[in-house]
Amino acid sequence: MKNKTRNVIIYALLSIWAIIVLFPFYWMILTSIKSYSSYNSEYVPKFIALSPTVENYVTAFTAVPLAKYFFNTIVFTVVTTGMMLVVVVLSAFAFARLDFKGKDLLFSLFLSLMMIPNELVIITNFVTITNLNMRNTFSGLILPSVTSVFYIYLLKENFEQIPENLYKAAKVDGTSDFRYLFRVMIPISKPTIVTITILKVIECWNSYVWPRLITDDQNYFLVSNGIQEIRENGFGRENVPAMMAAVVVISVPLVVLFLVFRDKIMEGVARGGTKG
Amino acid sequence: MKKNLTAWLCLLPAILFLGIFMVYPLFDVLVYSFEEGYNFASQSFWGTGLYNYSYVLHDPFFIQALKNTFIIVIITVPLSTGIALLISLELSQIKALRDFFQTVYFLPYVTNTLAVGLVFMILFKKTAYSDGLISILIQFFGGPSVDFIDGPYAAKMFVMCFYTIWIVMPFKILILTSALASVNEMYYKAAVVDDTPKWRIFYKITLPMISPMVFYLVITGFIGAFKAYSDEVALFGTDLNAAGMNTIVGYVYDMLYGNSGGYPSYASAAALILFAIVFTITTINLMVSRKTVYYQ
Amino acid sequence: MKIVLKHLTKRFPNRNKKIKDDVIAVNDFDFTIPDGKLIGLLGPSGCGKSTALNLICGLEKPSEGKIFFGERDVTELAPEKRGVGLVFQNYALYPHLTVYENIKFPLENFRGDKKLTKEEMDAKVKEAAKLVQIEELMDRRPNEMSGGQQQRVAIARALVKMPQVLLLDEPLSNLDARLRLQTREELKRIQLETGITTVFVTHDQEEAMSISDMIVVMKAGVLQQMGKPQDIYDDPDNLFVASFLGTPQINVFKGKVKEGRVYIGEAPVLDAKGVKDGDVYVAIRPEGFILDENGPFACDYVNREIMGRDTSLIVSHPDFTGEKIRGIISSDDEVKIDDGKVRFSLKPNKVFIFDGSSEERIRL
Numbered sequence: 001m002k003n004k005t006r007n008v009i010i011y012a013l014l015s016i017w018a019i020i021v022l023f024p025f026y027w028m029i030l031t032s033i034k035s036y037s038s039y040n041s042e043y044v045p046k047f048i049a050l051s052p053t054v055e056n057y058v059t060a061f062t063a064v065p066l067a068k069y070f071f072n073t074i075v076f077t078v079v080t081t082g083m084m085l086v087v088v089v090l091s092a093f094a095f096a097r098l099d100f101k102g103k104d105l106l107f108s109l110f111l112s113l114m115m116i117p118n119e120l121v122i123i124t125n126f127v128t129i130t131n132l133n134m135r136n137t138f139s140g141l142i143l144p145s146v147t148s149v150f151y152i153y154l155l156k157e158n159f160e161q162i163p164e165n166l167y168k169a170a171k172v173d174g175t176s177d178f179r180y181l182f183r184v185m186i187p188i189s190k191p192t193i194v195t196i197t198i199l200k201v202i203e204c205w206n207s208y209v210w211p212r213l214i215t216d217d218q219n220y221f222l223v224s225n226g227i228q229e230i231r232e233n234g235f236g237r238e239n240v241p242a243m244m245a246a247v248v249v250i251s252v253p254l255v256v257l258f259l260v261f262r263d264k265i266m267e268g269v270a271r272g273g274t275k276g
Numbered sequence: 277m278k279k280n281l282t283a284w285l286c287l288l289p290a291i292l293f294l295g296i297f298m299v300y301p302l303f304d305v306l307v308y309s310f311e312e313g314y315n316f317a318s319q320s321f322w323g324t325g326l327y328n329y330s331y332v333l334h335d336p337f338f339i340q341a342l343k344n345t346f347i348i349v350i351i352t353v354p355l356s357t358g359i360a361l362l363i364s365l366e367l368s369q370i371k372a373l374r375d376f377f378q379t380v381y382f383l384p385y386v387t388n389t390l391a392v393g394l395v396f397m398i399l400f401k402k403t404a405y406s407d408g409l410i411s412i413l414i415q416f417f418g419g420p421s422v423d424f425i426d427g428p429y430a431a432k433m434f435v436m437c438f439y440t441i442w443i444v445m446p447f448k449i450l451i452l453t454s455a456l457a458s459v460n461e462m463y464y465k466a467a468v469v470d471d472t473p474k475w476r477i478f479y480k481i482t483l484p485m486i487s488p489m490v491f492y493l494v495i496t497g498f499i500g501a502f503k504a505y506s507d508e509v510a511l512f513g514t515d516l517n518a519a520g521m522n523t524i525v526g527y528v529y530d531m532l533y534g535n536s537g538g539y540p541s542y543a544s545a546a547a548l549i550l551f552a553i554v555f556t557i558t559t560i561n562l563m564v565s566r567k568t569v570y571y572q
Numbered sequence: 573m574k575i576v577l578k579h580l581t582k583r584f585p586n587r588n589k590k591i592k593d594d595v596i597a598v599n600d601f602d603f604t605i606p607d608g609k610l611i612g613l614l615g616p617s618g619c620g621k622s623t624a625l626n627l628i629c630g631l632e633k634p635s636e637g638k639i640f641f642g643e644r645d646v647t648e649l650a651p652e653k654r655g656v657g658l659v660f661q662n663y664a665l666y667p668h669l670t671v672y673e674n675i676k677f678p679l680e681n682f683r684g685d686k687k688l689t690k691e692e693m694d695a696k697v698k699e700a701a702k703l704v705q706i707e708e709l710m711d712r713r714p715n716e717m718s719g720g721q722q723q724r725v726a727i728a729r730a731l732v733k734m735p736q737v738l739l740l741d742e743p744l745s746n747l748d749a750r751l752r753l754q755t756r757e758e759l760k761r762i763q764l765e766t767g768i769t770t771v772f773v774t775h776d777q778e779e780a781m782s783i784s785d786m787i788v789v790m791k792a793g794v795l796q797q798m799g800k801p802q803d804i805y806d807d808p809d810n811l812f813v814a815s816f817l818g819t820p821q822i823n824v825f826k827g828k829v830k831e832g833r834v835y836i837g838e839a840p841v842l843d844a845k846g847v848k849d850g851d852v853y854v855a856i857r858p859e860g861f862i863l864d865e866n867g868p869f870a871c872d873y874v875n876r877e878i879m880g881r882d883t884s885l886i887v888s889h890p891d892f893t894g895e896k897i898r899g900i901i902s903s904d905d906e907v908k909i910d911d912g913k914v915r916f917s918l919k920p921n922k923v924f925i926f927d928g929s930s931e932e933r934i935r936l
Contacts, residue, residue, distance in 0.1 A: 007370075010366045010369060010370060011370070011373075013362075013363075013366060014363065014366055014367065014370070014373075014377050017359075017363055017381065017445075018377060018380045018381070020442070021380055021381060021383055021384060021442070021445075022380060022383075024392055024395040024396060024399070024442075025383070025395075027395055027398070027399060027409075028392075028394075028395045031398065039405075040405045041405075042405075042406065043405065043406050043407075044406070044412055045406060045409055045412075086289070087289045087290050087293065088290075090286040090287070090289065090290070091286060091287050091289075091290040093286055094282075094283045094284075094286035094287045095287075098279055098282060098283040098286065099279060099283070100279060100280045100283035100284065101280060103283070106287070110290075110294070113294060113298055113299070116298060116302060117499075117503065117551060117554070119503060119525055119528060119547050119550060119551075120301070120302065120305055120547050120548070120551055121297065121298055121301035121302060121305065122301075123301070123304075123305055123308065123528070123532055123540050123543050123544050123547060124300065124301030124304040124305055124308070124540075125297050125301055126532055126533065126540075127304075127540055128296070128297075128301075143293070143297070144293075144297040146289075146293055147289075147290050147293040147294050147297070147298075149294070152290065177282065202385075202386055205388065206387075206388045206389060206390075208389070208390055208506045208509070209505065209506060209529065212514075212529075212533075213529065213532065213533050223388060223391070224388055224389075224390040224391075224506075227388070227390050227391050227394065228390055228509065228513075228514065231394060231397075231513065232513060232514065238403070240398055243394060244394075244395070244398070246391075247391040247392070247394050247395060250388050250391045251387050251388060251391055251392065254386040254387065254388070255383065255386060255387070257386070258382070258383070258386040259379075262379060262382075265382075265386070266378075266382060266450060269385065269447065269450060270450050270451060270454050
């Protein structure tokens with residue numbers, strides 16, 4: 001009997017938090033399918049949409065350049081993640097597999113950079129990019145965030161766990177270092193590389209501060225800046241349902257990505273992620 | 277020495293990017309913070325000294341930002357860690373629906389904070405058409421009508437902390453559930469054989485075993501909360517000074533850019549003050565942990 | 573392809589940084605490995621045998637000396653230029669590739685005029701797989717196979733590029749006892765079929781004795797003796813070689829030579845004309861004991877272990893250097909115990925004497 005009551009309490013508490021988490025998602029979808037007039041006529045908002053409509057989604061894509069924001073974010077995410085992978089893989093490979101003078105010293109220097117908060121260096125980067133006339137360009141958006149010391153560290157550790165004998169076997173067969181990297185090290189470390197990729201994609205998709213500093217031309221806005229722009233200068237009037245439609249559109253890709261790669265993402269975040 | 281060359285070529289991109297965007301800025305920000313009266317347009321300054329620091333520390337907006345940031349830190353870090361611990365403990369005791377709950381709880385991690393912040397704003401904001409769902413609920417239970425977004429400071433701070441906790445929970449729950457899962461079943465069995473009461477098992481076995489992870493969350497929680505910014509923008513808009521809800525990071529960016537921007541020297545001084553605060557708090561945390569955390 | 577080692581030496585800096593002296597892993601190796609034979613490189617762990625293998629293979633560069641494959645000086649050549657195949661103790665198969673891809677891997681490295689077409693590669697892979705009898709495992713990954721199967725894949729991968737020399741590092745030590753017997757026969761068969769000069773490293777003397785055409789015994793970086801297994805067993809050069817080869821181990825006693833006779837305690841066990849007086853070690857192979865009521869050598873009876881055809885007779889003696897003296901006798905023989913003692917005479921060709929200080933063999 002005692003166990004039963006305890007179970008009821010546990011499930012009740014867990015459900016309360018689940019509702020707190022899910023409610024905003026429910027509300028954004030709900031509001032996004034209410035018409036402008038019906039939303040504004042409900043002093044006490046209704047919990048269901050009596051006459052659902054897609055008009056808000058049409059508005060979101062036509063009244064503001066949401067598609068453009070979307071496209072920009074995809075370009076930004078793909079290019080940043082791609083470049084980051086190249087930089088990170090090459091560095092981790094050099095640290096894990098190649099011998100060179102000053103390796104230990106350089107690696108310690110890299111590690112010490114992990115302690116530097118982004119807020120400290122962003123000021124100069126803002127000035128640098130501005131002086132280089134790279135405001136409102138993709139290069140300006142992308143270049144400062146293509147290196148991550150933490151991911152280099154993570155991948156280097158992973159590379160080093162590959163048995164030394166595999167390398168020797170490859171050497172006996174005349175495999176070049178780079179062929180070994182591409183044919184053996186990268187395939188074996190695939191789980192870590194996937195983790196890094198996912199974390200970086202999430203980071204890119206949600207990035208707000210740097211794009212805000214570096215772009216003021218709407219043609220280069222990412223979704224985060226776009227949604228802020230919509231909020232402040234929006235649809236000419238305070239059109240909450242259309243705004244919610246935009247929010248739904250922006251949230252969907254990552255939620256879908258999460259539901260597909262749930263285990264990989266959660267494992268990856270547990271291993272190496274903090275938000276931001 | 278061909279190997280040497282290959283290695284340096286592989287590291288070249290990383291060294292180049294880190295050099296330009298991390299190492300150089302690190303020194304540069306120090307220089308900026310001591311250059312008095314730096315003019316961004318003409319790139320000239322009239323002196324060196326501590327004036328920038330003194331200006332920032334006397335700026336009422338900075339004082340307000342400092343106050344807001346500290347309130348956010350003090351409220352959200354213990355609360356979110358505590359609730360996350362409670363939820364993780366409950367999660368570890370159930371089998372049915374566990375995966376479902378875990379999936380749901382993780383959702384805020386993958387959402388765009390700016391976008392979902394808008395939903396929170398809608399729920400809490402009072403407009404010409406509606407008092408907002410939350411306010412209506414409060415009134416239903418006999419409370420007053422409150423505008424959480426443009427209303428009194430306490431109400432705004434409440435939404436702020438609530439949203440911050442909502443955002444940081446997924447990470448904490450995830451870390452704590454995996455920490456709990458990694459505690460060896462053997463210890464619990466041994467404790468049950470000894471007829472140990474449940475609360476005692478928690479204090480004497482579970483908590484010490486997961487204490488390194490709890491501590492990790494407290495440290496990263498402090499650091500993260502001190503850097504609060506985009507959640508505030510999501511709720512209160514970009515003009516945080518006007519809303520009285522600015523944070524230290526927000527102050528830095530405002531000094532740098534936007535309507536009140538163009539003062540990289542003030543921004544640098546504020547950023548360094550923030551860094552000093554975070555550094556001090558982390559050091560204190562580390563010292564406390566040496567005495568209280570059990571490392572295997 | 574014969575392998576000629578000329579004054580081959582390899583030094584490593586000492587791991588303990590306080591000690592300045594280098595560790596000499598291979599000390600002045602100077603011998604020839606004949607063409608087309610199976611050679612066992614034998615020694616206790618840490619004796620430098622794996623280093624010797626790595627030197628032949630080219631993974632390590634010698635500190636001094638030269639290596640020739642046939643007439644060709646390969647000392648400065650990288651491994652892939654030497655035409656060697658190497659099999660690792662833990663096989664070193666690429667875990668993410670199938671058996672087929674693993675075997676094909678070395679072929680894909682060929683460049684220039686040696687480059688192979690897809691069909692040629694396929695043919696070679698299949699040929700190698702057939703040689704080690706794993707044709708039906710081609711699509712599996714390493715973790716879906718037993719140790720013995722992985723071993724075969726590793727051998728196939730080493731053989732696929734038709735090396736002139738095949739090197740195996742402790743090829744059997746990761747297998748269980750039954751598989752080990754099977755696989756060593758298999759190794760012998762493959763070597764005979766291909767005729768490739770094969771060198772394998774092992775710490776297991778039984779393994780080395782059973783399949784090698786020739787064995788090389790090393791200790792602490794120094795070559796002790798090389799020759800046909802039976803020759804070394806019957807005629808060891810020093811006490812280490814005598815003790816290292818043979819199971820059960822040879823029985824070593826402290827003894828002395830006096831007036832042309834070898835004594836253990838007071839018992840004269842062997843004639844030794846022309847050997848000058850002094851302390852010696854007397855080593856007796858287990859099969860060297862003959863039960864003899866009137867024999868000169870008396871030991872205290874302890875126990876006996878009957879193992880079917882043979883019996884292992886366990887006795888003790890105050891001058892024995894180890895723990896248990898083991899003699900192998902026929903199970904049909906009757907053991908007469910008189911006042912707790914058993915008496916033996918000894919087969920002269922199973923008894924060796926070694927100098928008491930240098931431990932070198934004193935030949936009679």
